[in-house]
Amino acid sequence: MFCFLIAAAIKGLSNYTQNILLIITIILGVLHFTFEIRQLIYSPLSWITDIWNYFDMGAILFSVTTSIVWLQSSAMPVWAVTISILLLEFKFTTFFRAIEFGGTHWAMIIGVIQNSLSFFVIIGFILFAFAHSLYILLRPTNDNLNNSQELNTNMFANLDTALLAVYMMLTGNSFSVSNWSLAENITLTILIILFSFFTTIYLMNLFIGLLSNFIGETNKKELFLLQRAKILSEIELFYMLPYQRRKNNWFPEFIFSLDKLYEVVSKIKNNNWDDDIEKPLLPSTLLKIIQFYDKTNYFDYTILG
Template sequence: MNYLLSSWNYLDLAATISTIATSIYWLKNGSAPTWAITFSTLFLEIKFIIFLRPIKFFGIYLAMIMNTVDRVMSFLIIFGFFTLAFAHSLHLLLRSESELSQDSSINMFGQFGSAIIASYYMMITGDTEPISYWISNENIVIMILMIMVSFFMLIYLMNLFIGILSEIVSNGDHELAYLALKREIIVEIELLYMLPYQRRKENWFPFVIFYECDTIMLRDYILDIPYNKRVFDKMPYPSKNLIESLRLPEGEQIEEIIEKDFTKVYNYMKKGLPTREELKGLIKDLPTHNDLKDLKKLIEDLKTDK
């Protein structure tokens, strides 16, 4: 099941299945459809690009691309549903117009498949050329439909999508994403490309691995685990010795500390901001310029006495 959770594996499956199916068809019939060869070649070339993942120069950006796709997949599915709805509406509205003209390039909405492509093209580019032939003052339905689509799809959803992408890219830790991707590659090599005796080699896979890290960063990292502030494939389990060495509180103690901090903040805010008279009193208690001069003189005298 974990295999299906990675976007990289879908590309591998597409390249493998399309190539095998096309090859079998070619061997049995002596030739293969052009579209099958086209898609097989496309997926194989994409898979070749994926082989550049271990190289940091390319891997950071490939990890960024795939992580972004994983985060916005649900949004893309919803956007696809809206595209289908818009294409279906135009297909029902304009399919009768195809009988008036034999030129299929004029009416792309006569067939549902071409209607989807035309609708997607209009939503992505904002170009209304596929439907401009029918836009007129007499056809009020198309004008209303185009106004609705222009506002909701082109302005609202597309700008929302751009904003989501910008937030994901700007707030993501791409170096960490690349390291996670590299870890997946190592796991894949160990599981699929190594024999059992190779996995048992201690010089390749030592029993104990020592890491160097900043203790403050490690402490913050462990404290973030119970609150899911970081992305984990598997929830890490810090050992008791590690917790004791970093002097970390237990899980329940962490919650108590946070609750106390919130209580302090709430009580402070409940008291309200200081009044003008209180501020004057605070300012009055501050040392003046003469007090600082006297303090400086006293320090100089003490130095002289020594």
């Protein structure tokens, strides 16, 4: 990542230095691409359903492809470099997933996205419906097809720009419909009122409420620990050599969250186990490992052993 950023951001580099940096980017990118392919082969469904893999693959493919084109043409493809830098720097921020400093918030962000995916799909269909309707209503007539000014200023001349115009309306920017008089176009007025009520007012406030409920009900620490365990398992499976995977001091067979374990032991000790599942039997070895103390009195492990 840093090789590509240096080559793209620093002006005045010699062609030799720039080419070396781009070649290193290609080599490292191909290496990371093989890791992604291994993950895909190992568990295709898990790879497809994990949103992080798309960011990783996009950052790898864009940077490698851009580096190859750059080397061949000796000219920097500005648009490709722009997207590559965006993806690479975004990928850099995802490294904080594995540390508690930013991992809890990353876990919460991804949890919100996963739980709101169906809501986003519904909003997408609604936006497309309004964009298609406005495109049919406001597209240039046959008399105006040769009018270049009309085509340049009317965002509803094409369906793709109509989608962009409707998205801008969702954010509160109604400039795209300012060229038409609402008093003379009743259909347009009705569509704008319906759009502003169902999307900007109702759906957006509903979405904010759903987010608030999810954040309030989510155990961020638990999501972070699950995320960290998943990252460790990926490192063990796809980035380590066979002899490294067998090192128990690197990758233990079990990973426990002590906070949750303390809570379970405390419930069992105080006879407060009221969960739906049967009360577990904790081995004395595990209890000795965590060195559980009940405030001032030492807890007798043999009772639960």
